[in-house]
Amino acid sequence: MYRPSTGLLFVLPALIVLAMLIAYPVAYTGLLSVTDGQGNFVGMSNFAKVLSARATPQAFWNTVYWVVGSIVFQVILGTATAVLLNQTFAGRAIVRSITLIPWVVPGIVAATTWAWMFHTEFGIINYMLTGPGIIDQPIGWLTNRDTVMPVLIAINVWKLFPFVAIMVLAGLQSIPNDLYEAARVDGANFWEEVRYVMLPQVRPVIVAVTLLLVIWGLNSITIIYAITRGGPANRTLITPIQIFRIAFENVQFNQAAALSVMFFAVAIAIVFVYIKALASQPREAR
Amino acid sequence: MTKPLLILATTASALAFSSVVSLAGEVTWWTPNFNEPRARELVEKFQAANPDITVNLEITTSDGLPQRVLTALQSGAAPDIIDVQHGWVNGYAQNGLVIPLDDVLQDREDYIPAALDYVTWDGKLWGIPYRIETHAVIYNRGHFTEVGLDPDSPPETWAELVDVATKLTKEGRSGFAITGGGEVGNTIFRSLPFIWMNGSSMISDDMTKATVNEPAAVEAVTFYTDFFRKGLSPASTLENDGTANRRLFIAETVSMYQSGQFDIASIREENPDIDIGVMRIPHPEGKDTAAILGGWSFVVPSDAQNPDEAKIFLQFLAEAESQGTLTDTFPARKSAMELPRFNDPILQVFKEMLPYGRPVPAEKNWVQISQAYFNGIQSILLGDMEPQEAMDVAAEEIQALLDE
Numbered sequence: 001m002y003r004p005s006t007g008l009l010f011v012l013p014a015l016i017v018l019a020m021l022i023a024y025p026v027a028y029t030g031l032l033s034v035t036d037g038q039g040n041f042v043g044m045s046n047f048a049k050v051l052s053a054r055a056t057p058q059a060f061w062n063t064v065y066w067v068v069g070s071i072v073f074q075v076i077l078g079t080a081t082a083v084l085l086n087q088t089f090a091g092r093a094i095v096r097s098i099t100l101i102p103w104v105v106p107g108i109v110a111a112t113t114w115a116w117m118f119h120t121e122f123g124i125i126n127y128m129l130t131g132p133g134i135i136d137q138p139i140g141w142l143t144n145r146d147t148v149m150p151v152l153i154a155i156n157v158w159k160l161f162p163f164v165a166i167m168v169l170a171g172l173q174s175i176p177n178d179l180y181e182a183a184r185v186d187g188a189n190f191w192e193e194v195r196y197v198m199l200p201q202v203r204p205v206i207v208a209v210t211l212l213l214v215i216w217g218l219n220s221i222t223i224i225y226a227i228t229r230g231g232p233a234n235r236t237l238i239t240p241i242q243i244f245r246i247a248f249e250n251v252q253f254n255q256a257a258a259l260s261v262m263f264f265a266v267a268i269a270i271v272f273v274y275i276k277a278l279a280s281q282p283r284e285a286r
Numbered sequence: 287m288t289k290p291l292l293i294l295a296t297t298a299s300a301l302a303f304s305s306v307v308s309l310a311g312e313v314t315w316w317t318p319n320f321n322e323p324r325a326r327e328l329v330e331k332f333q334a335a336n337p338d339i340t341v342n343l344e345i346t347t348s349d350g351l352p353q354r355v356l357t358a359l360q361s362g363a364a365p366d367i368i369d370v371q372h373g374w375v376n377g378y379a380q381n382g383l384v385i386p387l388d389d390v391l392q393d394r395e396d397y398i399p400a401a402l403d404y405v406t407w408d409g410k411l412w413g414i415p416y417r418i419e420t421h422a423v424i425y426n427r428g429h430f431t432e433v434g435l436d437p438d439s440p441p442e443t444w445a446e447l448v449d450v451a452t453k454l455t456k457e458g459r460s461g462f463a464i465t466g467g468g469e470v471g472n473t474i475f476r477s478l479p480f481i482w483m484n485g486s487s488m489i490s491d492d493m494t495k496a497t498v499n500e501p502a503a504v505e506a507v508t509f510y511t512d513f514f515r516k517g518l519s520p521a522s523t524l525e526n527d528g529t530a531n532r533r534l535f536i537a538e539t540v541s542m543y544q545s546g547q548f549d550i551a552s553i554r555e556e557n558p559d560i561d562i563g564v565m566r567i568p569h570p571e572g573k574d575t576a577a578i579l580g581g582w583s584f585v586v587p588s589d590a591q592n593p594d595e596a597k598i599f600l601q602f603l604a605e606a607e608s609q610g611t612l613t614d615t616f617p618a619r620k621s622a623m624e625l626p627r628f629n630d631p632i633l634q635v636f637k638e639m640l641p642y643g644r645p646v647p648a649e650k651n652w653v654q655i656s657q658a659y660f661n662g663i664q665s666i667l668l669g670d671m672e673p674q675e676a677m678d679v680a681a682e683e684i685q686a687l688l689d690e
Contacts, residue, residue, distance in 0.1 A: 037381070049690075054683060120522035121534065143467070143524030145668050231467065232524050233664035248353045250653045251377070 032257035046258035055234050055242055056259070062149070063238040066224075067217035069153040070160070074213055075206060077157060078164020082202075083194055085165065086172045096169075103162040111226035114155045118142050118227075142228055148236055156223055160213065167209045171202035207278050211271065218267050239263050313595050314342045314365035316358075318351065318582075321369065324612050332602050339595050359383040364587035366596035367603075372404040372415060372583050376648035379405075379412035384585040385593060386410040390600050393619070400579050401618040404645040413583030414604050419615035420577035420643040421475060421544045422635050423568070424553070427561040429454055429541040440565035444509055447568040451518040454541040461518045463534060463543040464510060466667045468527020470653075470660045474646070475528075475578050476544045477663065480506040482576040482644060483569045488659055489688060493649050496684035498659060499677040508673040511666045524667050536560070546580070547615055547636045564635040579643030581618065616640065651687040658683040 036042045050056060085096050102110065117124050118141040126138040141151050179197050188196065199206075221240050224230065230237035230245065237245075243263065247256035317325045322345050329341045344365065346354060352374060358364045359378060370378075378384040388411045394402070398418055405413035427437035433453050441447040451461030465472045481487060486502035489495065497503060513519040520526065520534055532549050534540040536557045544567060553562060569575040584603060586596050602608060609617035610625040616637070617623060628637070649655060662680035665671040671679070 052686070054679075119525065121520055121539070138521055140521060140524060143522065143668070145670065228525075229469070231664055232668055233661045233670065235668075245657075248356070249657075250651070251356060251381075 081165035082168035107222035171205035375413040415618035417613040418581035467525040496681040499681040
């Protein structure tokens with residue numbers, strides 16, 4: 001019975017590193033959230049302060065809008081692209097490589113470039129639309145209350161749909177040919193193949209990728225912060241940016257920690273529900 | 287997820303700065319990139335006279351500097367001297383992150399008083415100001431002539447400014463560009479002086495009451511935001527900061543905008559065809575103009591390794607001649623202002639504006655207060671709210687911060 005303890009010895013270094021990098025910050029954030037700047041225990045007052053801020057509920061709903069909006073289009077567009085790239089056509093390898101570009105471009109570079117492209121005055125998008133007379137006045141894409149969030153979601157979709165496409169494509173390629181042949185013998189057309197062969201087969205991939213996208217969506221700062229900083233008038237303020245603002249612009253680390261703790265709880269709950277809901281689904285094709 | 291991220295970011299940035307390890311007799315000085323060549327010159331000069339003190343110059347970038355300085359100050363591994371904006375000093379002092387510098391200051395009466403007030407808290411001096419500046423209005427003299435206005439008599443009052451801006455605005459050209467985007471400070475610097483001129487403020491002098499929804503303040507906010515609402519400021523106002531306005535001015539699509547003298551050089555370089563004029567910021571009829579006094583000070587962190595040597599070097603940096611060399615705009619000492627480099631006629635109006643410069647309030651929640659106010663301005667520009675309503679909302683939020 002000494003084998004387990006030897007094993008423990010071997011994993012210990014990794015465990016210590018993990019503890020330092022994950023457990024300690026998590027615990028310390030928890031501690032920060034119930035203390036003040038001098039380290040005195042203040043109970044729930046940081047939570048109360050941060051919850052009473054006008055921006056907090058607005059940021060929460062913006063986050064929901066942002067995450068749901070992004071994921072729906074990322075998954076639909078990504079899956080469609082994967083199905084397309086799974087067909088045989090000339091130049092497929094090149095198209096596959098090109099599709100990856102948005103995902104490979106560093107987020108901050110992409111965000112800054114898009115911000116310029118959408119600029120009311122200097123942006124190429126308004127230039128291209130006003131030139132041939134499609135619109136007569138330049139549109140304030142990033143300053144109009146109705147367009148700013150959809151534009152940011154579109155940029156986020158553009159940035160991440162290739163990731164979905166590649167993952168789903170990998171799933172599609174592992175489908176044995178017999179299934180298609182059997183379907184064809186039964187007289188299935190292309191759309192029926194997609195619906196009854198491809199999608200059920202790649203469901204586990206889509207499920208896992210969606211979970212990743214939820215986590216990334218909840219954590220994303222780069223695109224919004226680089227383009228609008230949460231403005232105008234908090235219209236694109238999402239909770240991670242609010243946390244960043246409270247901590248690094250207002251220097252209220254304790255309130256930022258309190259908001260982080262609550263956000264963490266909400267995120268955990270969403271992930272938990274999601275996994276639970278999927279675990280109860282029947283697992284066909286296993 | 288987010289929690290570890292937050293802490294990791296702090297840790298990572300702290301690690302990145304742990305190169306700040308000073309040996310005895312070494313002084314580490316952080317200065318922003320725009321100071322680099324002149325700072326090197328000063329370091330060489332100092333080293334020649336003080337061979338036993340080594341100065342390590344580290345160059346910072348002004349983008350994201352507040353976060354970087356704050357992280358360094360709180361990490362316990364701070365440099366010995368840091369260049370920071372006047373407005374940040376008070377917060378550091380109140381949190382015990384920097385040490386008092388009364389023993390370093392010489393010739394107190396030679397300093398512009400408002401600059402010293404800025405970095406004084408609790409009766410002590412927490413920074414040595416070396417650079418001061420205010421905004422003025424930069425305008426395109428050619429555009430004035432084009433529409434039949436005399437470029438030598440620019441508008442002086444609010445009414446005249448609106449009138450001139452209206453005349454200058456035509457096909458693809460905006461008369462007077464305001465800011466409504468970018469970092470909060472851009473819009474504070476450009477709109478708060480109008481509130482001051484009109485005899486009001488964002489918060490009362492004793493910092494107990496939000497006054498931003500007083501009639502005089504709302505009148506000033508209305509005046510400011512109307513430039514956009516009446517189409518005299520570019521359509522992109524809500525995404526424009528000071529830099530964007532300068533670019534539009536260089537592209538000759540904007541005829542007037544508020545900025546500091548640091549813009550002059552890049553306008554001259556990028557579009558030498560523009561005949562640049564500078565006017566004082568117009569004021570309400572019968573009242574004085576106003577501006578925010580900006581600029582930079584040196585601070586010594588509480589965790590500095592060699593504060594004594596740092597103070598010796600600081601005394602050298604605070605000399606009139608050193609200040610005159612280092613500053614990108616104006617020096618904080620009156621005697622340094624006599625240096626030839628400040629005699630360029632285009633600087634004259636900026637110089638005239640200096641006495642009207644005021645410090646922003648040293649309230650500990652100032653960042654959040656300005657954010658609340660800025661959200662109000664953006665709501666007006668978005669067309670969501672009327673000025674009175676927007677400022678009522680901002681005042682409510684500011685009052686809550688003051689009551690904390």
